[in-house]
Amino acid sequence: MSVQLTQWSKKIATGNKEIDEQHIGLFQTFIDFIAASRGNNTANQLKTTLDFLMQYTQEHLTYEENYYKRCNYPKLKEHRELHSEFKQNLRLIKRTYHNEKGAIEAKKLNEMLGGWLLSHIAVSDMEAAHWIRNNPTKINFINAGLPKED
Ligand SMILES: [Fe+2]
Numbered sequence: 422m423s424v425q426l427t428q429w430s431k432k433i434a435t436g437n438k439e440i441d442e443q444h445i446g447l448f449q450t451f452i453d454f455i456a457a458s459r460g461n462n463t464a465n466q467l468k469t470t471l472d473f474l475m476q477y478t479q480e481h482l483t484y485e486e487n488y489y490k491r492c493n494y495p496k497l498k499e500h501r502e503l504h505s506e507f508k509q510n511l512r513l514i515k516r517t518y519h520n521e522k523g524a525i526e527a528k529k530l531n532e533m534l535g536g537w538l539l540s541h542i543a544v545s546d547m548e549a550a551h552w553i554r555n556n557p558t559k560i561n562f563i564n565a566g567l568p569k570e571d
């Protein structure tokens with residue numbers, strides 16, 4: 422059975438160029454990892470794609486947290502906890518691959534990673550973007566380049 426992979430779409434564009442580009446990259450890395458998990462890849466190739474996904478994720482989440490902090494986003498603490506949850510999921514996947522190669526099905530991976538990513542961006546990142554747009558500070562305008570909403 423084929424799995425409909427979760428993808429980035431304009432519907433979840435935050436309007437912040439940097440963050441949107443990172444989200445697109447994150448989905449692509451995730452798709453590459455799922456593809457690697459389904460193909461005839463060696464454990465080593467799989468490890469390389471998963472390591473890359475973990476590193477990319479780490480960089481993006483740190484970037485976002487620093488950015489929200491500079492914007493004085495009031496829900497940063499909650500947002501950070503959601504990020505930790507995702508990192509924990511990735512570590513769990515890594516451990517599983519380490520112990521029993523190929524044990525996680527693409528469908529399950531898609532739910533754990535793609536599903537989380539999509540709902541996190543659609544709800545929490547969008548909420549932050551909305552707040553930042555409506556609470557302009559010098560840094561918000563410089564970094565987001567966003568027009569204020571009416
Ligand atoms: Fe994000």
Ligand SMILES: [Fe+2]
Nearest residue numbers: 485541545546
């Ligand atoms: Fe986020």
